[in-house]
Amino acid sequence: MTSEEFVTKKGYKLVPPDGGYGYVILVAASVNFVSLTPTMFGVCFGMIFNDLFTKLKMGATEISLLTGLSALAVSVSAFLAGPLLKVMSRRKLALLGAVLLNAGVFGAIFVNSMAQLIACQGLLQFFGYGFLYNVSCTILNEYFLEKRLFAMSIAQTLSAAAAMVAPMIVSWSMAEYGFRGTLIVISAINLQTIVASALLQPVARHMKKEVLEDVHGGFLCILMEMSINDLKNKVLETPVIKSNDIEDADDLFNEKKQGVKLSIANIVITWIKEFIDWPLFKKFALTCGCLGGPVSFFVDSNFVFFLAQYLYDLKWDNDQVKWALALIGFGDIAGRILLIFSSSWLKRLGSHVIYVAGLFIAIVTKLGMLWITDYTWTLAIVAVMGLSRCTIGVLYPMVVADSVEPDQFPSAMGISMMMFGILAIIMGPAVGAIRDATGNYTIMFLIMIGLLIVTVVAWIIELLRGKRKMSSIEGR
Numbered sequence: 001m002t003s004e005e006f007v008t009k010k011g012y013k014l015v016p017p018d019g020g021y022g023y024v025i026l027v028a029a030s031v032n033f034v035s036l037t038p039t040m041f042g043v044c045f046g047m048i049f050n051d052l053f054t055k056l057k058m059g060a061t062e063i064s065l066l067t068g069l070s071a072l073a074v075s076v077s078a079f080l081a082g083p084l085l086k087v088m089s090r091r092k093l094a095l096l097g098a099v100l101l102n103a104g105v106f107g108a109i110f111v112n113s114m115a116q117l118i119a120c121q122g123l124l125q126f127f128g129y130g131f132l133y134n135v136s137c138t139i140l141n142e143y144f145l146e147k148r149l150f151a152m153s154i155a156q157t158l159s160a161a162a163a164m165v166a167p168m169i170v171s172w173s174m175a176e177y178g179f180r181g182t183l184i185v186i187s188a189i190n191l192q193t194i195v196a197s198a199l200l201q202p203v204a205r206h207m208k209k210e211v212l213e214d215v216h217g218g219f220l221c222i223l224m225e226m227s228i229n230d231l232k233n234k235v236l237e238t239p240v241i242k243s244n245d246i247e248d249a250d251d252l253f254n255e256k257k258q259g260v261k262l263s264i265a266n267i268v269i270t271w272i273k274e275f276i277d278w279p280l281f282k283k284f285a286l287t288c289g290c291l292g293g294p295v296s297f298f299v300d301s302n303f304v305f306f307l308a309q310y311l312y313d314l315k316w317d318n319d320q321v322k323w324a325l326a327l328i329g330f331g332d333i334a335g336r337i338l339l340i341f342s343s344s345w346l347k348r349l350g351s352h353v354i355y356v357a358g359l360f361i362a363i364v365t366k367l368g369m370l371w372i373t374d375y376t377w378t379l380a381i382v383a384v385m386g387l388s389r390c391t392i393g394v395l396y397p398m399v400v401a402d403s404v405e406p407d408q409f410p411s412a413m414g415i416s417m418m419m420f421g422i423l424a425i426i427m428g429p430a431v432g433a434i435r436d437a438t439g440n441y442t443i444m445f446l447i448m449i450g451l452l453i454v455t456v457v458a459w460i461i462e463l464l465r466g467k468r469k470m471s472s473i474e475g476r
Contacts, residue, residue: 014207014210015145015208015210016142016143016145016203016207016208017203017206017207018144018145018146018147018208020206021143021201021206022144022151025139025200026140026144026151026154027196027199028197028199028200029136029140029155029196030155030158031192031193031196032098032136032197033156033159035189035190035192035193035196041163041166041170041186044166044170044325045308046305046307046308047167047170047174047321047322048170048183049117050308050309050312051179052179056113056117059432059436060433060435060444061433061435061436062114063305063432064429064431064433064435065118065429066114066117066121067301067305067424067428068424068425068426068428069122070121070123070125070126071126071301071420071421071423071424071425072421072422072424073122073123073124073127073129073130073421074126074129074130074133074417074421075417075419075420075421075424076130076418076421077097077126077129077131078130078133078413079130079418079421080131081131081138081410081414082277082411082414082415083411085135089202090135090138090200090202091198091200091201093131093135094131094132094135094196094197094200095194095197096128097127097128097129097131097132097135097193097197098128098197099128100124100125100128101125101128101129101190102193102194103124103125104121104126104127105120105125105183105186105187105190106187107120108120108121108183109183110180130417132193132197133417134410134413134414135197135200137409138413139200139203141397142203142406143203143206148398149346149347149398150340152394152397152398153336153339153340153394154340156336156390156394157336157339157340160389160390161329163328163329163332163333164326164330164332164333165326165329166329167326167329168322168326170182173185277408277415280404280408280412280415281415284403284404284415284416285415285419287403287462288352288458289352289399289400289403289404290400290412290415290419291416291419291455292355292359292458292459293396293399293420294419294423295423295451295455296355296362296392296452296455297393297396298420298423298424298428299448299449299451299452300362300388300389300392302428302431303366303445306435306444307324307325307328308321308325309441310441310445311324313440313441324378324379324382327379327383328383328385328389331382331384331386331387331389332389332390333386334387334390335386335387335388335389335390335391336390336394338390350402351395351401351402352399352402352459353463354391355391355392355395355399355459356456356459356460356463357391358387358390358391358392358395359391359392359455359456360456361387361388361391362385362389362392362452363449363452363456365381365382365384365385366385366448366452369382370445400412400413400416427451431444432444434447
């Protein structure tokens with residue numbers, strides 16, 4: 001059941017509630033976004049596992065492999081969420097994701113080898129994360145239409161607030177209990193995803209009735225059209241045996257008799273195309289709406305992931321690193337609050353334009369952080385960098401939603417996140433190997449910034465072409 005409008009036979013249409021039980025869904029999605037370990041504690045990953053990385057002798061290449069496999073697990077599960085939602089309810093898939101996520105977090109407490117860390121922290125946990133993230137975005141997209149940016153901003157703002165205080169919690173917990181005790185605290189927080197997932201309900205139960213404006217004139221046409229369609233369906237459903245059918249049956253029998261069989265490869269290919277929604281894939285996969293978010297998310301998450309190690313390399317102590325990471329969260333939450341209060345105005349600009357503006361801020365701040373070494377100025381730049389994280393994180397689902405039809409969102413989100421996984425598994429170890437080969441983080445960061453620049457240029461070209469196409473259509 002999607003959030004698309006349904007015309008009924010009583011002179012009204014059913015539309016998303018944009019409130020009501022939608023606010024319960026908003027709370028549940030917010031809890032999921034807050035409790036997800038990569039969301040709340042993603043910026044603290046280096047702080048939590050720094051000693052374990054040293055103990056296991058994991059360099060930048062191995063760490064990049066871990067993040068790449070994590071991204072691949074997210075992308076595969078998010079991609080599978082689209083087809084699975086056709087046979088499973090939102091609640092069941094969310095609960096499955098919550099169980100996998102919590103199993104991975106709890107298992108990470110006991111890891112003593114790189115293989116165990118990859119299995120628990122890299123694969124199991126992030127596989128559940130992909131299910132939960134896709135379902136949470138999908139159900140928010142279904143329950144909210146006019147207030148979609150407002151709802152998404154609130155849900156993501158709470159997660160940013162949690163990310164801002166997470167470094168403080170981790171710093172205290174690491175000092176008191178060590179990294180395994182810290183993981184126990186994180187595991188307890190993650191358990192809230194099970195409760196939140198249980199609150200999810202189909203949007204069909206809460207659709208709002210909206211009376212049609214032209215009930216007398218247009219309603220008759222609607223009834224006539226529906227009657228004709230019903231008549232066609234009944235005619236099509238009536239089995240009719242023709243002479244051609246008998247001939248076709250004879251031909252088929254002869255083919256079987258002669259040993260001619262359908263190609264198994266063709267059957268498999270046809271099934272795969274139906275499974276991945278091949279028409280949508282061809283239309284959507286190579287657009288900036290699909291690729292822009294994954295590239296931006298990959299660069300931003302890896303930049304922040306290696307930021308702690310980069311600052312330690314600059315001889316910063318734990319307190320200085322803690323404040324830098326906290327300021328990223330502060331800038332992030334400030335941007336999300338701004339989105340809440342300006343959502344009605346920003347809606348006119350469109351999610352794609354706002355996203356490109358956020359990427360421009362990301363490029364400038366990341367370059368500035370590499371060029372400036374002063375402690376105070378670096379903290380200021382890091383805080384502004386949080387604004388770009390806001391657009392990359394909050395608007396990513398909205399960019400996808402604005403690029404496809406409402407009922408195509410789960411599959412489109414899965415396709416986009418699959419692209420993220422492919423990019424992460426290819427580029428992640430590559431940039432880590434560059435760091436190990438060169439011995440510094442600057443070249444690695446510049447390569448990632450270059451990916452952002454290419455993305456911004458391609459996106460601007462796509463927006464200008466779309467605008468020119470719309471102008472030519474209106475001119476006709």
